[in-house]
Amino acid sequence: MTDLSAFRPSRRAVLQSGAAGMALMAAGPQAFAQETPKRGGILSFAIAAEPPTYDLHGSQTFAVMQRVAPHYSTLLRYKGGAYPEIVGDLAESWTSAPDGLTHTFKLRSGVLFHDGTPMTSADVKASYERIRNPPKGVVSSRQASLGKVGSIETPDPQTVVFKMSAVSSSFIDEVAASPWNAIYSAARLEKDPAWPIRNVMGTGPFEFVEHVAGSHWVGKRFEKYFRQGYPFLDGFRAITMSPAATVNALVGKQIQAEFRGFSPAERDRLIKGMGADAKVQEGGWLLHQDISFNPKRKPFDDPRVRRALSLAIDRWSASRSLGRISVLRDIGGVMMPGGQWAATEAELEKLPGFGKDMAANRAEAKRLLKEAGAENLKIQLLNRAIEPYITAGIYLIDQWRQIGVTVENHDAETAAWYASIGGDNFDVVMDSYTDYTDDPTTGLPKFLSAEKWPIAAPKFNDPELDDLYARQGATNDKAERRKLVRAFEARTMEQAYTVPILWWRRIVVMQDAVKGWTMSPTHMLYQDLAEVWLA
Amino acid sequence: MLRYIVKRLALMIPMLFTVALLTFFLLRVIPGDIVEVKLRADGGNVSQEVIERERVRLGLDKPLVVQFGDWMKGIVTFDYGTSMWTGQPISREIGIRLGLSMQVAVMAAIVAVLIAVPLGTVSALFRDSWIDYLVRIVTIAGLAVPSFWLGMLIILGLLSLFNWSPPVTYTSFFTDPIANLSQLIWPALAVGYRYAAVVARMLRSSVLEALQEDYIRTARAKGVFERLVIVRHTLPNALLPAITVIGLELAFLMGGLVVTEQVFNLNGIGRLFVEAVTRNDFTLIQTLVMMIAVMFAVVNLIVDLLYGVLDPRVTNQ
Numbered sequence: 119m120t121d122l123s124a125f126r127p128s129r130r131a132v133l134q135s136g137a138a139g140m141a142l143m144a145a146g147p148q149a150f151a152q153e154t155p156k157r158g159g160i161l162s163f164a165i166a167a168e169p170p171t172y173d174l175h176g177s178q179t180f181a182v183m184q185r186v187a188p189h190y191s192t193l194l195r196y197k198g199g200a201y202p203e204i205v206g207d208l209a210e211s212w213t214s215a216p217d218g219l220t221h222t223f224k225l226r227s228g229v230l231f232h233d234g235t236p237m238t239s240a241d242v243k244a245s246y247e248r249i250r251n252p253p254k255g256v257v258s259s260r261q262a263s264l265g266k267v268g269s270i271e272t273p274d275p276q277t278v279v280f281k282m283s284a285v286s287s288s289f290i291d292e293v294a295a296s297p298w299n300a301i302y303s304a305a306r307l308e309k310d311p312a313w314p315i316r317n318v319m320g321t322g323p324f325e326f327v328e329h330v331a332g333s334h335w336v337g338k339r340f341e342k343y344f345r346q347g348y349p350f351l352d353g354f355r356a357i358t359m360s361p362a363a364t365v366n367a368l369v370g371k372q373i374q375a376e377f378r379g380f381s382p383a384e385r386d387r388l389i390k391g392m393g394a395d396a397k398v399q400e401g402g403w404l405l406h407q408d409i410s411f412n413p414k415r416k417p418f419d420d421p422r423v424r425r426a427l428s429l430a431i432d433r434w435s436a437s438r439s440l441g442r443i444s445v446l447r448d449i450g451g452v453m454m455p456g457g458q459w460a461a462t463e464a465e466l467e468k469l470p471g472f473g474k475d476m477a478a479n480r481a482e483a484k485r486l487l488k489e490a491g492a493e494n495l496k497i498q499l500l501n502r503a504i505e506p507y508i509t510a511g512i513y514l515i516d517q518w519r520q521i522g523v524t525v526e527n528h529d530a531e532t533a534a535w536y537a538s539i540g541g542d543n544f545d546v547v548m549d550s551y552t553d554y555t556d557d558p559t560t561g562l563p564k565f566l567s568a569e570k571w572p573i574a575a576p577k578f579n580d581p582e583l584d585d586l587y588a589r590q591g592a593t594n595d596k597a598e599r600r601k602l603v604r605a606f607e608a609r610t611m612e613q614a615y616t617v618p619i620l621w622w623r624r625i626v627v628m629q630d631a632v633k634g635w636t637m638s639p640t641h642m643l644y645q646d647l648a649e650v651w652l653a
Numbered sequence: 654m655l656r657y658i659v660k661r662l663a664l665m666i667p668m669l670f671t672v673a674l675l676t677f678f679l680l681r682v683i684p685g686d687i688v689e690v691k692l693r694a695d696g697g698n699v700s701q702e703v704i705e706r707e708r709v710r711l712g713l714d715k716p717l718v719v720q721f722g723d724w725m726k727g728i729v730t731f732d733y734g735t736s737m738w739t740g741q742p743i744s745r746e747i748g749i750r751l752g753l754s755m756q757v758a759v760m761a762a763i764v765a766v767l768i769a770v771p772l773g774t775v776s777a778l779f780r781d782s783w784i785d786y787l788v789r790i791v792t793i794a795g796l797a798v799p800s801f802w803l804g805m806l807i808i809l810g811l812l813s814l815f816n817w818s819p820p821v822t823y824t825s826f827f828t829d830p831i832a833n834l835s836q837l838i839w840p841a842l843a844v845g846y847r848y849a850a851v852v853a854r855m856l857r858s859s860v861l862e863a864l865q866e867d868y869i870r871t872a873r874a875k876g877v878f879e880r881l882v883i884v885r886h887t888l889p890n891a892l893l894p895a896i897t898v899i900g901l902e903l904a905f906l907m908g909g910l911v912v913t914e915q916v917f918n919l920n921g922i923g924r925l926f927v928e929a930v931t932r933n934d935f936t937l938i939q940t941l942v943m944m945i946a947v948m949f950a951v952v953n954l955i956v957d958l959l960y961g962v963l964d965p966r967v968t969n970q
């Protein structure tokens with residue numbers, strides 16, 4: 119959960135864009151409630167990628183989320199206009215036992231699937247069991263998140279009980295309110311567990327109409343949606359578009375929104391082209407740019423070398439310079455800057471790589487390299503041939519040059535980049551990480567040992583880090599949890615297997631006529647479009 | 654003639670087999686794995702076991718010779734398999750986009766011919782005059798300016814002049830011709846300009862060459878009107894090399910409008926190709942390469958047959 123102040127629009131954005139739209143955002147959620155929504159209209163928005171599947175359980179990309187979310191419901195959801203407050207979606211109410219080992223959800227009655235069948239606790243159980251124990255032919259991307267769920271019981275059609283085998287402090291955020299954990303029809307799953315991979319049918323605000331591959335995805339209002347009066351839109355049309363085409367299409371009013379985010383240059387072009395029609399919303403993003411070192415290769419098996427290379431990065435200056443030309447802007451450790459779990463500036467400055475005295479940092483980096491016998495180091499940087507990776511890579515090359523390190527840069531296409539990481543075929547690799555909730559349990563796996571996080575770029579084993587992670591996830595004491603997160607952060611920066619460089623800044627630009635959509639630090643939330651309306 | 658066509662078609666078989674062989678094995682040399690991109694992109698935490706299971710499902714665990722054999726069998730029986738990325742039949746993936754790509758290619762070819770034939774001819778007839786210089790400037794600019802850049806200029810021009818940009822989704826010509834043309838005329842113009850430049854330069858030089866021929870001198874000596882000399886004697890002969898260029902460019906445009914399709918947000922074969930390559934979608938790349946190879950072969954055959962129509966000597970030989 120995150121402090122809402124992190125999502126206020128920037129002063130620059132307020133000054134540059136239309137007064138009407140910005141006034142709404144500056145006022146925050148209160149204003150959201152004051153406007154009277156209008157019914158009708160089709161929302162057209164752009165999505166930069168095609169979905170590899172229609173199955174939310176087996177996916178992690180926005181290309182799936184932003185198309186499919188309007189068709190489904192979840193147990194709980196993030197409240198519109200009030201991020202990060204959680205409210206019931208299919209669940210009318212819920213309780214957690216004081217020992218944290220039982221979570222009981224009372225479901226709404228009268229909820230219908232798009233095929234007219236009623237939704238009951240059996241559907242919830244079948245959906246979560248599919249994530250927990252995926253049948254053959256089904257991919258579950260979040261199986262691990264249900265690792266502490268011992269059993270799922272359905273004492274009656276309107277009640278679901280999750281019995282935990284151990285306390286999971288992130289259960290509500292990570293499991294019940296996850297936008298990925300859509301509720302499917304048990305009857306459909308029984309016939310074919312793989313059915314949702316190529317079919318769409320849920321209890322969400324919009325019914326699926328068509329998907330023309332490479333072109334568009336269409337949904338229409340579900341008239342029997344369980345939230346009375348919602349959705350406001352008659353339907354939506356998600357259009358597959360390249361970022362370059364998106365900017366022109368927004369200016370030319372061919373689309374009304376793009377929800378993932380723009381670069382500062384694109385934002386400025388949009389503001390200029392759209393004038394008063396532009397509504398700009400900026401805020402932190404649960405997405406960090408990282409650098410990972412391969413501890414299987416010398417000299418990166420030596421923590422002094424890794425720490426020296428992290429120390430040499432001037433993150434404060436990076437924020438100022440890169441923030442002007444790319445989405446890389448916010449300075450933070452392992453948790454999102456501005457969020458409730460983030461380190462304060464004073465705490466951050468004590469960590470290696472975050473000190474503001476760069477002369478001292480670089481002197482220390484040189485000393486560490488000398489001590490490790492790695493003076494005049496030559497390294498290969500494996501980068502991904504997309505932005506903002508390339509911009510970050512150029513910055514790093516210059517930073518490391520200042521401590522006498524020579525860098526050979528390799529920009530790889532996505533598939534080749536994954537292949538190099540999977541095969542440990544790199545010295546240093548540029549990487550990033552995102553998730554939909556600012557909870558340490560979902561945010562920290564990026565920095566764990568390979569045993570705990572199989573897709574980690576650096577394959578290392580650090581029981582101390584893994585233990586700190588496990589302990590923070592097993593306590594409901596917030597102060598204790600924060601202490602453990604800080605210890606985890608310090609250990610991460612000292613060992614420096616993977617270290618954050620900067621956090622991304624989310625910049626969303628849309629037509630001012632699009633109302634009711636909630637800006638949040640992730641492009642995975644508020645995409646069911648139930649509360650969105652067109653003025 | 655029929656024997657000639659059959660012989661040419663038979664020669665295509667070893668050529669296409671070589672293309673298939675090279676495409677299949679070269680793709681396997683390139684590093685990258687679609688399963689990792691699909692399941693682990695954006696931080697997907699799936700186990701190695703799941704990755705392996707997906708590889709098995711896609712048949713990537715089989716020996717290469719077996720995979721190649723399966724693919725060949727599919728090609729022969731017109732079963733191209735499914736896209737490894739979307740799981741949809743490849744024939745459907747291509748079918749959705751082929752109409753658009755073909756229409757843009759044909760419209761660009763029409764634009765090119767309408768511009769190139771008069772320009773190339775006039776340029777040759779008024780050689781070294783201001784008209785010739787003007788046409789040469791226009792055509793050299795056409796060669797120098799990338800189509801996608803011209804496309805961007807067109808969009809920016811439309812935006813700044815009319816505050817309007819072309820539609821971003823495809824509508825069939827038969828459903829709504831206005832919507833269809835208001836989307837596709839712009840890329841056709843952008844691509845057609847470059848296409849016209851290539852053809853016009855080729856035509857200028859072949860018209861100049863034809864004008865030096867004995868039969869032209871003979872026609873003029875016999876007192877044939879100059880217009881008839883040009884239309885009946887010069888142009889038909891000069892058009893032969895231009896037709897080759899028109900044909901090859903047309904085949905190229907079917908799958909080669911990669912960046913232009915991005916600029917105009919066209920859901921065409923070029924964009925599909927790029928996406929398939931980015932994801933290492935082997936089955937889709939293989940089929941697209943084969944499709945383009947077949948197109949080139951067929952267009953070449955058509956061009957050769959047209960030679961016979963325009964110049965009876967070719968048929969006699």
